[in-house]
Amino acid sequence: MKILVTGGAGFIGSHTVVELHHAGFESIILDNFSNSQKSALQGIEEIIGKKVTFYEADINNPSIWDIIFSEHQIDGIIHFAASKAVGESVLKPLKYYRNNVGATVVMLDKMQEHKVSNLVFSSSCTVYGQPDTLPVTESSQVKPASSPYGNTKKICEDIIQDTVKTGNGLNAISLRYFNPIGAHESALIGELPLGPPANLVPFLTQSVAGIRGELAVYGDDYPTPDGTAIRDYIHVVDLAKAHVSAINLLLKQTTSPENPYYDFFNIGTGKGSSVLEVIHAFEEATGKKVAYTIKPRRDGDTTAVYADCTKSNEVLGWTASKGLVESLGDAWRWQEKISK
Ligand code: NAD
Numbered sequence: 001m002k003i004l005v006t007g008g009a010g011f012i013g014s015h016t017v018v019e020l021h022h023a024g025f026e027s028i029i030l031d032n033f034s035n036s037q038k039s040a041l042q043g044i045e046e047i048i049g050k051k052v053t054f055y056e057a058d059i060n061n062p063s064i065w066d067i068i069f070s071e072h073q074i075d076g077i078i079h080f081a082a083s084k085a086v087g088e089s090v091l092k093p094l095k096y097y098r099n100n101v102g103a104t105v106v107m108l109d110k111m112q113e114h115k116v117s118n119l120v121f122s123s124s125c126t127v128y129g130q131p132d133t134l135p136v137t138e139s140s141q142v143k144p145a146s147s148p149y150g151n152t153k154k155i156c157e158d159i160i161q162d163t164v165k166t167g168n169g170l171n172a173i174s175l176r177y178f179n180p181i182g183a184h185e186s187a188l189i190g191e192l193p194l195g196p197p198a199n200l201v202p203f204l205t206q207s208v209a210g211i212r213g214e215l216a217v218y219g220d221d222y223p224t225p226d227g228t229a230i231r232d233y234i235h236v237v238d239l240a241k242a243h244v245s246a247i248n249l250l251l252k253q254t255t256s257p258e259n260p261y262y263d264f265f266n267i268g269t270g271k272g273s274s275v276l277e278v279i280h281a282f283e284e285a286t287g288k289k290v291a292y293t294i295k296p297r298r299d300g301d302t303t304a305v306y307a308d309c310t311k312s313n314e315v316l317g318w319t320a321s322k323g324l325v326e327s328l329g330d331a332w333r334w335q336e337k338i339s340k
């Protein structure tokens with residue numbers, strides 16, 4: 001079975017291509033390398049022991065879809081390709097609406113035209129904002145987005161759901177990721193942020209590697225046990241495996257125009273960890289001391305978000321298996337590899 005992976009050279013996409021291979025799928029990668037490097041393809045090939053087929057192109061270009069669909073019988077698409085920097089999205093909202101929303105519309109049009117039925121979409125826990133109760137279930141309220149980036153995720157979910165409802169043959173799943181971290185245990189693929197990372201774990205590893213200054217801990221006055229904000233950090237390999245489960249679930253559907261399939265799932269560990277707990281887990285995993293300074297809260301940050309994953313456990317048959325210490329150990333080995 002062939003799966004088209006948009007953004008397959010990126011952080012989550014590259015790990016998913018590896019897990020698709022382990023599960024017996026062949027991946028076709030479509031990526032313009034706007035936020036990744038070709039070395040990711042070499043890393044994937046080294047892990048899986050074979051060449052991957054890839055198309056270097058922009059997903060906004062309608063003709064690339066015609067080319068791929070004419071050259072391959074595609075059984076499903078996993079759609080990672082998007083811009084993802086929350087801060088940049090505030091400064092350049094149109095870039096985000098074009099690359100995330102506009103491109104998704106192009107893809108859906110082309111899927112319909114070429115009768116490609118199955119889609120897994122990369123959504124985000126950002127759609128929940130600061131939830132009223134924790135842990136967050138899929139029936140928790142979706143809050144107004146705090147950034148254009150977050151808004152694109154909600155809009156795309158709605159567009160995909162509306163398209164499924166037409167009964168034109170599309171079945172889809174949106175996966176709402178919590179905070180992906182870590183790297184493949186081989187340290188052959190991982191996260192490659194361009195410029196100073198905004199996210200905690202890549203900043204932390206770069207800081208310890210001496211590439212960045214001291215880590216800032218944004219706020220120690222939150223109403224949490226140690227005063228720092230809480231998130232649900234999920235190992236990227238566990239997250240990648242959730243996509244394999246989602247594709248398998250889509251391929252099993254026996255749908256009709258009157259009864260199409262759309263659903264959405266939280267993909268996290270179910271465990272919240274504070275910023276200070278992440279720092280301590282990193283120290284435990286690596287034996288390295290983390291230097292940090294407490295700074296004021298970062299604008300727009302929420303106090304605490306972590307997932308209830310009962311639905312993904314029961315319906316997708318998926319559960320996260322890796323803990324924080326293992327994830328941070330893998331993140332550090334990847335950082336050491338790319339710092340050399
Ligand atoms: P990433 O930037 O590492 O990967 C995205 C890939 O898409 C990159 O390889 C980039 O070159 C490619 N791409 C972007 N625009 C493209 C275009 N127009 N045409 C072709 N390729 C294009 O990001 P990631 O962390 O792997 O995230 C993957 C998806 O998951 C994104 O949709 C992101 O919004 C979503 N997501 C990420 C996180 C996170 O914290 N990493 C959390 C929730 C959701």
Ligand code: WQD
Binds near residue numbers: 200201298
């Ligand atoms: C985690 C915690 C920070 C950096 C973002 C996006 C979200 C999703 C995942 C895509 C927070 C604190 C951070 C630092 C710190 N992406 N922190 N010092 O903000 O939960 O989510 O990535 O969908 O949409 O908003 O992740 O890693 O930036 O922050 O203290 O240098 O670490 O304040 O409490 P966040 P993060």
